Amino acid sequence: MIIAKTISEVRTIRWENPNLSWGLVPTMGYLHEGHLSLARHARKNNDRVAATIFVNPTQFSPDEDLSTYPRALEQDLALLARENVDLVFVPADNEIYPPDFQTEVHLKQVTQPLEGSSRPTHFLGVATVVAKLFNIIQPTRAYFGQKDAQQTVVLKQMVRDLNFNLELVVCPTVREPDGLAMSSRNKYLSVAERKAAVVLNRALTAGETAVSQGERSGDTVRQIMRDIINAEPLARLDYISAADPLTLVELGQIKTGVLLSTAVFFRTTRLIDNLLIERI
C-alpha cells in the first residue's frame, strides 16, 4: 500500500496504467466498519482502490468539533492495508487549501434543508473538498455511505451538474448489533448515552413500519418518530424528517418513496441516521 502526501505523487500512481479502473473511498479517518465496508465494495469492483484520509476543515463551523475530531492515523493505515487498499492519500491542510485558495462549490437547493439548516456551511465544505478529490484522483467509481444520506444526494447532484466522469456508489449503513449506525462520533457518548442512542434507529424503524402499514401522511409519520425521540430523556431532537429522497423537500403525502431521517443531540454529541424507503 502506497501512502502519498502530495497531489503529484497521487497523479503519478493513478496514471501509471490508464487502462485500470480505480475506486475511491474518501474519509476523514478514525475508520470503523462502515468505512471498511466501502473499501470492500470498491475492492470488489475496481482494479485499484484509493482511500483518502483528510479531516476537512471547511466542513466544520467554528463552533463544531474540528480540533477534537478523533484521529488514529496509524490504526487507519493498518486497517486499510488489511483491506488491500492500493493507495492512501493523506494530504496536509495546505496541500488541499493553499494560501491563495478561492473556489467553492455551492449547490443552491439540496444543501438547504436538514443538515443544511443546522449546519449552514457544511455542504459548501463537503462539495468543495470532494470535487477536489475527484479531480485529483479521477476515480472510475467513488463510494459513500447511506448513513450520510443528504451528503449522497448533494454529491450526486454535483456529479450531474459538473459532469464528473465517474459513478457515485452508495453503500448500505453499517450498524452495531443494537441498531445504532456506526459513526466516528459514537466514541463521544457516555455509557448511558450510548445505550440511549439506539433511539434514533427505533424512531426511524417505527416510521418505516407506519409507512409499510399504509400510513401516508408525512405529518403523522414525523409525529410518530418525534414522540419516540422525545420520550428518551438523554436525547434532544434537532430535526425529524420524512422527505422526498431526491429533492429532500418535506412530504405532505407519501406517494412513492420517502427518506426518513433525524439528527439528535446527546449533550454536545450530534448523531444522524436515516432509513430510505425507495418504493412504497
Ligand code: PAF
Ligand atoms: O463523509 C465524510 O467522511 C466526509 O464528509 C467526506 C466525504 C470524506 C468529505 O470530507
